[in-house]
Amino acid sequence: MGNIAIFLYSIVFLSVSCTAIYRVGVDEDVFLRCLSRQSARPGDILQNVYTRNSSKYISVLESASQNPRWFNETDERPYLIVVPVEETDVWTVVSCSKVHQIQIRVKSGGHDYEGLSVRSEYPFVMIDLSNLNSISVNLTEETVWVQAGATLGQLYYEIANKSKTHAVPAGLCKGLGLGGHVSGGGLGTLMRKYGLAADNAIDARFMDVDGYFYDRNAMGEDTFWALRGGGGASFGVVLAWKLKLVRVPEQVTVFNFRRRLDLGNLRLLHKWQKTAYKLPEDLFIRVLIQKVGDGRGNASIVQVTYNGMFLGPAAGLVQLLREKFPEFGLETEDCFRAPAGNGNCTSMPCIMKECYQVSWIQSAVFFSGGKTDQPVETLLSKFKNTRFFNKGTSDFLEAPIPDQGWKMIRQMFLSEDSPIMIIDPLGGRMDKIPEYVIPFPHRKGNLFNIQYLINWSGDNSAQVAEKHLAFKRSLHEKMTPYVAKWPRTAYFNYKDLDLGRNDYHCNYTVAKVWGEKYFKGNFEKLAKIKAGIDPLNFFRSELSIPVLK
Known part of the structure; x- marks a missing residue:
């Protein structure tokens, strides 16, 4: 059977096209029988298969995607969804998809901005890896094996259960899936100290198109190089990563300092632009640009939040900021009392200054949108998003944004409902790794990464969605003079089909x-x-x- 399948597959794909010729109406029963016949667990695998006629199909699909923007497009939904519980199940699905000429899409966390793991113009089977989420921490060799379906929140929680002084350099969102996150690079708060998540990947478990399973030694260095930041789903299925654990102090300090985007006084913002990528590697300060209101119907403002972390206790942060950013006015006692600001929000920003000395795992709660006094188990909670829609894209900066750029940004932000720009400083360890070591090339000479996010809720009609998408495209176009050029660059984990x-x-x-x-x-x-x-x-x-x- 296997040789016949490979022969048929070869005939169909001799043209090596992106879409090839697909059988639009593959009978579900035929495909299900193929899964049962090919599987080493014929009775079990079908318990985790959901066809469009399954009562749980919509619920499983909603749980899989963190951006419901495409739910209106029912013809782009998966032909069926498989949620493997064993890694060998993945080969069963791939094998039958090859025989029946159906694409597959592999989903680990479901945060792809373009939803490419949960939708397609052509018939496809979605492989949802969320059940493949085992994590094995080895403190002796300071490594962790983590399956591709585990989330960052689960990974951080398991590491913290074993050690208060170890972490993995990776992202901020607790729901991100490890498979896709590491495969695309993996920016995070520790990158200036330790590099990207992909920089710290030292082995992988990988399945190719013929169903062979490989580790780093077996796959060879070229394939392993491609998986670390080149988008693993292009080459096969990444089933697990082995990552280096890095050392962190028992206590770190997280903070927010909020200001208006005041065109009459951009000195602090310009100072941050000229300084953030050159700061000591223990200090990470990013900027969040948002349109905010006071909830009272008064005019909104464009707010700048200096959001970051210092790898050390509050006293060390205070000493460093007195030298680098005395404008923040931080004192050690600020990190052990209620945030400073206007609790009634009669003027904005409502909260000007907040600082917390916490454990590293509590900092993960903070950066994922929680409060530092919340239990760390909140990192394990899952959120089914059915009402909030978004579109994202990215840029890299090789020079600070000048005054006219900030004026344009402010004007644009005041015309849109909920725009966000997140500007992450690079430098530090990122400058020391050559751009060819892994596929992620945005190293020395790149000062910042910009993530643009447009959010809306409730109404996702074509007319409403297009209004918000048009704003994103206009803002991206108007940023052209200020960002990296020849080529204009972007971060693969923030996929944007508008770029090509x-x-x-x-x-x-x-x-x-x-x-x-x-x-x-x-x-x-x-x-x-x-x-x-x-x-x-x-x-x-x-x-x-x-x-x-």
């Missing part, structure tokens, strides 16, 4: 337009590796790496 997408044939020349924005000169190497590991281009999507022979 594959054509019907997955043509390399076409893909290069978007590929070099995310990967610069590393894109060609990724495409050559793709040709070796998946030459018939089974693992593909609108933003998959093409085959270059």
Whole structure:
């Protein structure tokens, strides 16, 4: 049966197109029988398969996607959803998808801004890895094996259960899936000290298109290189990562300092732009730009929040800020009392200053949107998002934004409902790693990463959605003079189809337009590796790496 399947697959995909020719009306019963026949657990695997006729199908799909923007587009939903409980189940699904000429999409956390793991124009099977979430911490060798379906919150919680002085450099959102996060790079609060999540990946468990399972030694260094930041779903299925644990102090200090975006006084913002990427590696200060109101119907303001963490106790942070940013006016006692500000919010920003000395795991709660006195178990909670919609994109800055740029940003923000810009400083360890070491190339010379987010809720009609999407595109266009150029670059984990997408044939020349924005000169190497590991281009999507022979 296996040889016949491979033969049929080869005939169908000789053209190596991105879409190829799909059988639109594959009978569900036929596909389910294939799963049962191919599986080593024929009676069990079907218990975790959901067809469009299943009573739980919609609930499972809603839980899988963290952005419900596409729920109106029912024709883009999965042909069926499989939620494996064993890694071998993944091969069963891939094998049957090859035989029946159906795409697959692999979902770990479901936070893809374009929803490419949960939707497609063509018939596809979604493999939801959320049940593959085991975590094994080894303090002796200071490593952790984590399956791709585990979330960052689960990983941080398990590490903290074993040690108060170890962590993994990775993102802030507790619901992010490890599989996709590490495969795209993995920015986070520890990156200036230790680099990206992908920089700290030292092994992986990976399945290729033929169902072979590999570790780093077996797959070879080229394939392992591609998986660490090149988008693992283009090459096969990343089932687990082995990550280095890094040392953190027992106590760290987190903080927010809020100001208006005042065009008459941009000195503090300019100082931050010229300083944040050069600060000591123990200090991370990012900026959040938001439109906020007081809840009383008064005019909204554009607020700047200096949000960050110091790897050490409050006294050390205070000493450092007195030297670098005395404008914040931080004293040690501020970190052990209620936040300073206007509790009644009669003027804005309502809370000007807040600071907390906490354990590292409590800092993870803080950065995921919680309060530092909440139990760390909140990192394990899951949120089903059915009402809040968003669109994101990104840029890198090689120079500070000048006055006219901030004036434009303020004007644009006041015209939209809930826009956000998150500007993360790079520098530190990020400058010391050459851009070719992993596919993520945005190293020395890049001062900041910008994440743009547009949010709306309630009404997701085509007219309303297009209004918000048009704002995002306009803001992105108006930022052109101020961001990295030749090419204008972007971060792969903040996917944006407006920056380009594959054509019907997955043509390399076409893909290069978007590929070099995310990967610069590393894109060609990724495409050559793709040709070796998946030459018939089974693992593909609108933003998959093409085959270059």
